Amino acid sequence: MTGYMLTDATGKRPEVSEMAKGKAAKAGAAAATAAQARKNPYVQRIVHDEDLRDNMAVAFEAARNAYSRLNNGKAPAKALMDDKKLHKDLRRSADALKEATSALREGPKKKRKGGLGRLLLLAIVGGGVAMAASEGLRNKALDALFGAEEEFDYTSSTTPTPVT
Numbered sequence: 001m002t003g004y005m006l007t008d009a010t011g012k013r014p015e016v017s018e019m020a021k022g023k024a025a026k027a028g029a030a031a032a033t034a035a036q037a038r039k040n041p042y043v044q045r046i047v048h049d050e051d052l053r054d055n056m057a058v059a060f061e062a063a064r065n066a067y068s069r070l071n072n073g074k075a076p077a078k079a080l081m082d083d084k085k086l087h088k089d090l091r092r093s094a095d096a097l098k099e100a101t102s103a104l105r106e107g108p109k110k111k112r113k114g115g116l117g118r119l120l121l122l123a124i125v126g127g128g129v130a131m132a133a134s135e136g137l138r139n140k141a142l143d144a145l146f147g148a149e150e151e152f153d154y155t156s157s158t159t160p161t162p163v164t
Contacts, residue, residue, distance in 0.1 A: 062093035
C-alpha cells in the first residue's frame with residue numbers, strides 16, 4: 001500500500017523522534033547511574049579488592065550449585081535434610097559471604113610501605129655485604145673502631161748461631 005507518511009511540523013516522523021528521545025533518556029540515566037556507582041565506596045572496594053571479588057564469586061557459585069541441587073526433582077525438605085553436597089555448598093556460600101561482608105566492614109587493607117625500619121634493615125645488610133666484599137673498607141672500619149695498628153720493626157738483640 002503506497003500512501004502518505006505522517007510528519008510533524010519540523011518535517012520529521014514523530015515515532016522516530018520519540019524513539020530517539022527514549023534512547024537518549026536511557027543513555028542519560030545509565031550515565032548518571034554509572035557516575036553514582038563510581039562514587040559508592042562499596043563499589044570501589046569491589047573494583048579494587050581482588051580477594052573481595054573472589055569471595056563474592058565463590059559465594060555466588062556455591063549458592064548457584066546449592067540451588068540447582070535443591071531443585072533437582074526431589075522434595076526440597078528431603079534434600080535439605082539428607083544431601084551432604086547441598087550442605088557443603090550452603091556452608092561454602094555462607095562462609096564466603098561472611099568473609100566478604102567482614103572485608104567490606106573493615107575497610108580497605110592498607111599496604112605497608114616499610115618506612116624507617118625497612119630502610120635501616122636495608123642499610124645494615126648493605127653495609128655487611130660491602131664490608132665482606134672490600135678489604136680496604138674492612139680495614140678502615142677496624143681502624144676507626146679500635147685505632148690504627150702500630151707498625152714496628154723487630155730487631156733481634158741476639159745473633160744467630162752459625163750453622164756448621
